Amino acid sequence: MGLQSLKMKSLSEIETTSKRASKAAGYSWGISEEVGKGIRLMELFGLAGIKNLSEYFKSKIQNKFENLNLINDNNKTEKYPYCPIIFGISFLDQVKTLEKLDKIRLDNIAYPFLVLPFLSRSSEIIGKKIHYKFDDHEFLLNFNVKISSKILSDKYPIIAKNIEIIFLENKDNFSETEWKSLYKLSEETFVEESESLKKGAAGAGLTDND
């Protein structure tokens, strides 16, 4: 075990610190809770949540950003880039309406990586994959289970232009034949259940929420 891994921050610390910092940066407690969860998620997925959040909050001291509270298919800033947190929250809250639009465009947003956890959670809410694209970066948000990206560099853009978010229809990534073949194999791990096994099954009839 390397020394670096022993110095890691726990996810609990990441969440708490992000939440508190967001409150200190002027967001409400409810929004700060969302940011805490979001940054925890980013770090869990190996994305630079803390780095982006910290830089955005520093940038907020000197620069102005616009709040996009009601999202449309084509969103144009008036003067300043959109705040990624307010955009992310609005997207999360409005996603069931927004999914009907198929594609959403924004002309300018600050620290676009910070939108990722909100899109990821939104993907889970509507049960659809979400494709998030800005500049040369592309991400596939997969039901809040996985975030795929073409780019995994250390350089994160401060401003992004020409942003696109596309909802992808549910579709298997495999053929029916491939599925059946795999399912047949999986059946070899099944045990034929006797009556006594059914009755004595651990946790039978109970809620297992752990």
Next chain:
Amino acid sequence: MQVKLRDPNVIMKLSRLGSFHQSKLSFLRSFLEEFKDWEYKKNLFDLDKEGFGIAIYSFKKKDRVYSLICFANKINNNERSDRVIATKWDAAFTLYDGVPSKLDIERLKNEVPKQEVGRLSYKELTLSRANKSLRVFDYVVENLSNGTQPDLNLLSQVGYLYRTTAVYGSGKFGLADRFRIKNREEINGPFRLEMMLVYLVRQFTFDQVNHIAKSKNPKHAVKLDPKICKSLGIGNSTGLGMAPFIVNHPTLLNNWILCREKALKKIREIRKVEKNKINLFTNSLKNSVRNITSWITKSEYQLKKIKFLLSDVKKTINYLETKFSFDIEYPFNEIYLWLEKETCDECIEYIVSMMMEPFDEIVKPLVSEMSSEEERYFNIPTDRTIEDLRNIIEKRYPNIIEIDFDKKENIKNFWFISKNKEEPRYSDRFKEQGSELEQPLAIARDIKKLYEKLIVSKNSLTIDKFLSRYSNLRHVVRRAFIIEKFPYSEIQDNTIAENVVPIDMLRLKLSFFGALKFDPRSDKWLRICMFQGAPLPEGLKNYDQQWVYNP
């Protein structure tokens, strides 16, 4: 017969929650039950003559090992403090995931004694520190070194040799996050590894006192009688740090209370109770009187509660012996209804805990329902309407929305995090500075604020639109949708009112830990005892399940 679950608007009042007692559902009892067949070992005991050094204890089963590493240090008497702001302790502990290497021990030797300012890693699961009970530790050493056992009367007044002042877990200071352990087959509920740490620390205190006595007088020293060891637990001093936890984990709180309520409901619904179960219940109840009469505190608040408890428990015993027959149908329902009419909150909850003793078949399945996957309930259903939300609030917070928050006494206090120790604190907003940095723990006040906005909003408006306007109420909108599904997730009281007793919140949590003998030292902190009367590690394989009442 169908018995209804008890009303959350009664049970979740602070005065009721502050009357809860340990039960078979409590985590330290579940821990003993779940780890009783694990292999216990003292792996290292490298203390000098004065008892300073390192010791390691472990629990092992198959390939899984948990190791408690103890660092016993020399401190001056004036450096010993119960307060969380202390920086030195008689001993510091961490529970290590596996078998620590020499390098690990060296690393931890530098970090664990520093506690909050040290840095732990994901290999460490829990962290704690403890101070000797000055009243008894040296006295016990003195007696043992002279070849005599200490006076039980003095020991029973304290109940422990060491008192912990914090037990940390779940990612604090770099410790392992909960997700790393929650799916392990032996982790069947909350706080198991915190309980393991405390239990092993208890054993360390006995070994240390024996070691010092032996070093002092190798020829004549005797070991502390195992019966005396068994009668001693580990003390704990607890402050406000625990209070925000139960507010910040609503679904977890719900599951704890709901399991207790489900157990009671099922017991009340038993038509005929077997003789051996009746005996177990009545014997536990009678034996438990000793726990009340040996409950020592100087707190007027607690003394009054103990007085009523003792009187009502005796009254209950008398009722059961002279006026009640277990031959009737649904006897526990009858007892419960009588308790509600005739006894105080403290006694009702005491007997509710006692009722669980004979019913393993009811209690054991509930033990595994006491955790919560809180993330699952975090998202706000923003496509719901104002009408939905208003209905939830009217149904779930009927007393809260009646409170007048324009009155000074209803907003007197505020919760905040202290800068120097990052610990929760509670203060008078009209006397102290800092209320602008109030933590989001004034749930009742904020629910009322939300309600006032809802009643002037359009019924059909969806929550996403409402939130875009009132983002300051987002935290309570989330809670209201949680309580819709989890009726016991919220304290049904105003936690910032002038008359609130914060230790009631602590008591609630500590009762689920399995603490005994709550001893309030003010309205903001208290001392308790854990594992008093519990089996020693060597006796775990076959122990008396009712050890709490048969010390």
